[in-house]
Amino acid sequence: MQLDNIASVKGFRNDLISWFKGNQRDLPWRQDKDPYKIWVSEIMLQQTRVETVIPYFNGFIKKFPTVDALALAxxxxxxxxxxxxxxxSRARNLQAAVREVHTSYGGVVPNSKAEISKLKGVGPYTSGAILSIAFDIxxxxxxxxxxRVISRIIASYDDISKQKTxxxxxxxxxxxxxxxxxxxxNQGLMELGALICTPTTPSCAICPVQKHCKAYEENVQTQLPIKAKKTKPKEKKMACAFIKNKDGQVLIHQRLSVGLLANLWEFPNLEINDENPIEKQLTDFLLTEFSLHTIIGEQIFHVDHVFSHLKWDIKIFEVELLSSGEKQNERSVWVSSSEIKAYPFPVSHQKIMNHCLKGEI
Structure with missing residues (x-):
């Protein structure tokens, strides 16, 4: 991968910056150069679209406006x-790192590569974004x-999924x-990739750095960058219980403190196999894990949820509670429809909650 494809480094730089300053989007984390706000935005923007992040960012900063506020939350x-x-895990790592800033740096985000890179969840991209955007380093x-932008500018056929690239x-x-x-x-490069040099149909006709782009010159812009295809997510079939007690409370359960969706809340569920009827598997699970004697009713809902590496295929059943034993699962709780909103749920179980408790929450 060679830089000599760019005829004028200075010209490329000036054209990019001039375009960015005249065309940048009005985003809430660009209102000032607060490194904490920039840090929060960059963590939120990982694997998430800008349009989705904006309301979350505004709500998060309103609730946790400073390093100290998030550290103590x-x-x-x-x-x-x-x-x-x-x-x-992004949120957990962010809070863990912010707590370290609160404890070790007096609540002030460090402005050196060596120090900021020590913080949990702060990799090369995040550290570079904070240092350049907030501190002009x-x-x-x-x-x-x-x-994507640089691969096209220099017409590189190196696989961008590789660390070497x-x-x-x-x-x-x-x-x-x-x-x-x-x-x-740096923001100009990011903005160019988001608005002009898009993945499948780049808007080359209005690109501010078109004259510097080797891929455009060779008419290979839609072929680049090269990226190895991801493997298909593994599917996991699951059964989920929506169960109420005599007081109208719903049973929810907290996931373990490690692993996928750690510490989030969900409705009782298990991975099912094809060897036994789903109803039997769910009945045995509720008895073993929660000491609940139940009758499994009809399937009332279905949710598909795709992670980067995994797909959940969840069938939700309405469950009648016959009786409960003395031993209860220590990570489970019965909650009313008004209380349930205070608990953090993953998206898949938010869908279940909204469907099963429609009109009650």
Missing amino acids: DEGDVLKAWEGLGYY PEPAVDGNVM RKNIEEIIKILISKDDPSAF
Whole structure:
């Protein structure tokens, strides 16, 4: 991957920055250069669209306006504010890192590569984004948008899913980046990838750096970048119980503190097999795990939810409670329809809640 494809580094830099300053979107995290707000926005924007992030960002900052506010918050409140964004480990890592800033740095986000990179969940991209945007330090911030733009600019056929390619692009950015305005340069690359140099149909006719683009010159812009195809997500078939007690309360259960969707709440569920009837598997599960004697009713809802590596196929059954034993699952609780809204649920179980408790919440 060579940089000599760009005839004028200075010209590319100036054209990009000039375009960005005249066309940048009005986004809430661009209102000032608060490193904490920029940090929150960058974590939220990982694997999530800008349009989705905006209301979450505004609500999150309103609830946790400073490093100290987030550091001292209850994790359940943080997860509730994050509810619906997915990839909940991002929120946990963010709070863990912010707590370290609160404890070790007096609540001030560090402005050195060495220090900020020590924080949990802060990788090369996030550190580069914070340092360049908030502190005007010329560090590369290479995300998917940036890799796509640079791959097209220099007509690179290197696979962008490989770490080696990312490293090469980081080295190129170190040469290209403006020392006078690294904030506008990095944001310009990101904005160009989001608005103009899009994945499938780039708007080359209105691209501000078209004259610097080798892929456009060679008419291969739609063939680049090269990226290996992802493997198909593994499907997991599941059965879920919607069950009420005599007081009209619903049983919910908290997931373990490690692993997928850690500490979030859900309706009791299990992975099912094809060897036994679903009703028997669900009955045995509720008795073994929750000491509940039940009758499984009809399937009342169905949810498909796709993660990056996994697909949940969930069948939801209405369950009649006959009696409960003395032993209860220590991570489960009976809640009313008014109380349930205070608990953070993953998206799949939010759908179940909204369907099964429609008109009650």
